[in-house]
């Protein structure tokens with residue numbers, strides 16, 4: 280009874296006020312799956328293509344009517360009658376219909392909406408929560424949240440060159456406790472920023488966007504907020520950064536425009552190593568730019584045994600790019616974003632390839648999000664042990680944290696909180 284009987288897409292609004300695709304997949308037994316598609320701002324060059332209309336008279340050219348039409352007029356016909364339980368077949372049907380390597384024909388936003396809604400519909404038909412339908416009986420590991428409390432880069436209009444400064448409550452006893460700890464630090468930070476005369480307006484992912492210039496200034500504020508809240512930096516709560524360096528790697532140098540400094544790849548690596556020495560930073564995402572493979576290799580050899588180095592733009596959740604990186608000694612971890620690759624099947628294949636190679640996996644949101652909480656379930660389903668889904672002040676972000684609180688409650692005694700081991704932390 281898990282045969283797909285109806286597929287409908289529509290244009291909805293995301294957390295930045297931009298249009299995005301939402302898809303309903305209905306099965307013959309009446310089960311409904313609904314999924315909304317996220318969207319990035321600092322995107323990797325090799326991500327699957329998000330189809331936008333380019334018509335300046337609607338949504339300043341950002342409309343997704345073409346992607347919605349692709350679902351309603353082409354994908355719906357192709358997948359109606361297929362078994363929603365056969366996720367791989369549904370996803371393969373769409374990628375074949377698309378016919379390109381980048382999903383630029385139908386749009387990765389169109390394809391992903393159908394892919395995720397199909398899984399959700401099948402889960403509903405089986406009366407299973409999504410995390411258990413996808414992950415099976417062993418899906419009971421709650422991820423360490425990486426909570427983004429200071430925003431910069433492409434996600435805010437302050438001068439900070441680095442995009443994200445996060446806290447990860449590795450010492451919590453449960454996910455709910457991790458959320459409480461994060462929320463407490465968030466409010467302490469708010470007070471101390473205000474006391475120092477800074478704005479406490481927030482950026483795209485809900486972290487504060489104060490007028491700071493250097494990573495050191497941001498890290499000082501965050502470490503102090505952790506301490507003032509009563510937690511031990513590095514033990515109870517560790518720090519995570521996403522400098523999103525592809526955004527400021529130009530002509531072979533790292534161009535810190537906010538700070539007013541240009542660093543060669545070697546100087547930039549020295550700088551990151553210094554930050555790791557001076558602050559309890561356990562994980563850095565995109566420390567090197569997507570095109571700076573040499574820099575990536577050198578940094579991995581230099582810092583990889585004491586810091587999680589997570590590839591976002593460099594891998595784009597793409598199994599082929601990941602395998603090349605594994606072969607070349609790039610990174611020791613991968614950020615996984617469903618819309619970078621465009622189907623659930625390919626996402627899961629990338630997670631499996633990473634785990635087989637001993638790479639850690641961080642499930643991630645995009646800077647443009649909706650109330651959809653699929654990634655919370657996927658973090659538990661894959662047992663990856665880490666999720667990055669923004670701050671504690673916007674519903675598009677808290678929706679994921681709250682879903683994980685519910686999952687933990689539902690699992691009861693079976694739930695385990697990933698804790699410090701999830702980041703590959705041995706020290």
Ligand SMILES: O=C(O)[C@@H](CO)OP(=O)(O)O
Pocket residue numbers: 318319320321322323443484521523591614643644645646647
């Ligand atoms: O760089 C990132 O990791 C993401 C999410 O935080 O940002 P965006 O969705 O803008 O690519």
Ligand SMILES: [Mg+2]
Pocket residue numbers: 521523564565591592614
């Ligand atoms: Mg990133």
